[in-house]
Each structure stands twice: as C-alpha cells, then as structure tokens.
Amino acid sequence: MSRIVYVNGRFVPFEEATIPIMDRGFLFADGIYEVSAVLDGRLVDNEAHLARLDRSLGEIGIRNPHTIAEWTRLEEELVTRNNLREGLVYMEVTRGVAERDFAFPPEGTPPTVVMFTQAKTVSANxxxxxxxxxxxxxxxxxxxxxxxxxxxxxxxxxxxxxxxxxxxxxxxxxxxxxxxxxxxxxxxxxxxxxxxxxxxxxxxxxxxxxxxxxxxxxxxxxxxxxxxxxxxxxxxxxxxxxxxxxxxxxxxxxxxxxxxxxxxxxxxxxxxxxxxxxxxxxx
CATH class of the missing domain: 3.20.10.10 (D-amino Acid Aminotransferase, subunit A, domain 2)
Structure with missing residues (x-):
C-alpha cells in the first residue's frame, strides 16, 4: 500500500501529492519545518517540537495554520494511516503560492502545509x-x-x-x-x-x-x-x-x-x- 502524505488539508497517496512550482518554499526556501520522532506508534516530546515550530514561524512572519491540538491530531492520523510504529513525522509550512517576487505575497495568501512519515529504526539503532x-x-x-x-x-x-x-x-x-x-x-x-x-x-x-x-x-x-x-x-x-x-x-x-x-x-x-x-x- 502506498505511503499516505498530507498536503493542504488532504490525506493523499504519495504518488498523487503535488506542490505548485510557484510555491515560495520551492523558489526561496521561504518556510519552516519540524520533525517529531515516533516510538511504539506514539509521538515523542511532541508538544515541544510544535512549540518550536510555532516560534520559528513567528520569527519569519508566517501565520501558524494550526493549533497544537490540530497539529497533533493530524500527526496522529498520519501515523495511523501509515501504520507507523517507529520513525519520524516531518512537517513543513511555507509562505504559500504567489508570483515570484522577493517581497512577501499579499496578506491572506494561505500557507502551504505538507506532512509525511518515514519509517526508521531509532531505538535499537x-x-x-x-x-x-x-x-x-x-x-x-x-x-x-x-x-x-x-x-x-x-x-x-x-x-x-x-x-x-x-x-x-x-x-x-x-x-x-x-x-x-x-x-x-x-x-x-x-x-x-x-x-x-x-x-x-x-x-x-x-x-x-x-x-x-x-x-x-x-x-x-x-x-x-x-x-x-x-x-x-x-x-x-x-x-x-x-x-x-x-x-x-x-x-x-x-x-x-x-x-x-x-x-x-x-x-x-x-x-x-x-x-x-x-x-x-x-x-
């Protein structure tokens, strides 16, 4: 079964996941990411990771699209859909899609949100x-x-x-x-x-x-x-x-x-x- 990823509000098969070429994460690396470990199917120290995500987004002026509770629900859903027992959840938020220009896009441009899992041995490494x-x-x-x-x-x-x-x-x-x-x-x-x-x-x-x-x-x-x-x-x-x-x-x-x-x-x-x-x- 294909790995399931999350892109802008939708859980989709990995092969169907796409991002527009005008996404500022692709054009300018204008975005923030975070990684949480998964052990025995549970997120490790996750609230601290989400707090750091929120801080980093604030430092570059990107609105956090989710609350901690919402992020956690999405992560847990992704872990469940992929039957992940051990590995990582990757999260990325970019400033969104706009015509290429160094200045920020118009206020109200929705951020891009991408999430995926990676199976990895982290405990018995x-x-x-x-x-x-x-x-x-x-x-x-x-x-x-x-x-x-x-x-x-x-x-x-x-x-x-x-x-x-x-x-x-x-x-x-x-x-x-x-x-x-x-x-x-x-x-x-x-x-x-x-x-x-x-x-x-x-x-x-x-x-x-x-x-x-x-x-x-x-x-x-x-x-x-x-x-x-x-x-x-x-x-x-x-x-x-x-x-x-x-x-x-x-x-x-x-x-x-x-x-x-x-x-x-x-x-x-x-x-x-x-x-x-x-x-x-x-x-």
Missing part, C-alpha cells in the same frame, strides 16, 4: 552500539540558525562531506568553536564527568532532544555545563555524543579520524541514552 564517527567542517550558515528554516544547503554540503568520508555526522565550527552538528546538537563529557554543550543563541538551533537530555541529566544528579568547546577539547574529552529527534542520544567515538575516549561508547553516554529511551517509551 546499531550505530548507537558501536558509536558514530564524525568529521569537523567550517560552519557556512546564515546568522539566524535558531530558526528551523528549510534553507538547508550549508547543512546538505556538510552532511555530504560526512557521507563522502564514510562517517555519520559533521560537526560544524566557527571562530574555533563547535556550533552544532549538521542535523544534531554536539556534546562532550569531560574527564571529571561534566556534560558540556554550547549555550543557546542565534548561532545554533534550540534542540528539543538537547533540552530533554539536559533535563534528564540534571534530574539524575549529573552536572551540565553550557559553554562553547573546541574540536581539540572534544578530542581530549572522556566521551562525546550528539542528540537529535532521529538519533536520540548517539555516542561519538571518532572525530576527524582520531579516537575519542576509548574509541567506544562511554558509560555516561549509554546512561543518557537509556534515560531518554525510558522517557520516550513512557509517553
């Missing part, structure tokens, strides 16, 4: 058992990285560099310090057990999984320190990991061909992943 390898790349993005924009060309190039190098992720850096991963938040764990990640600003996306992992760490008596760190510090760390809606907590065992810690997933990272999985399964 084999990569989490052996650990991920990453490379470092220069951060080439714009200055409002806190907005979850569909303009992802710099991340595409970074992730392609990672793919070409045969590794799982690229850690972007600027002015000597790590900003974040191509599609994730970067963390290190120091020799004395402090969990370190960069503080929020316009330089990076406010990760939803980041926030949940930090909260779980603090609730379990672990020390979290928000500050910038360098690739050199990451290489000297006891452990490293990254977080995202699709990876949850992913151990990093190698950066630029150099082993991190013992070159295998460390005990604190494993504990954080277990804590997050317990939270996700509890619903």
């Amino acid at each position: 084999p990569l989490a058992e052996r650990g991920a390898k990453v490379i470092s790349v220069e951060d080439l993005r714009w200055k409002r990285r806190d907005i979850k924009s569909v303009a992802l060309l710099a991340q595409v190039l970074a992730k392609q560099q990672a793919a070409a190098a045969g590794v799982a992720e690229a850690w972007m850096h600027e002015d000597g310090f790590v900003t974040e991963g191509g599609s994730s938040t970067a963390f290190i764990i120091t020799e004395d057990g402090r969990i370190v990640t960069r503080p929020l600003s316009t330089a990076l996306l406010p990760g939803i999984t980041r926030r949940a992992v930090m909260r779980l760490a603090e609730e379990n008596g672990l020390t979290v320190e928000e500050r910038a760190f360098t690739i050199e510090e990451a290489l000297a760390a006891a452990e490293a990991f990254f977080t995202s809606a699709s990876a949850f907590v992913m151990p990093v065992v190698e950066i630029d061909g150099n082993r991190v810690g013992g070159g295998q997933p460390g005990p604190m990272t494993r504990r954080l992943r277990d804590l997050y999985l317990d939270m996700a399964k509890a619903g």
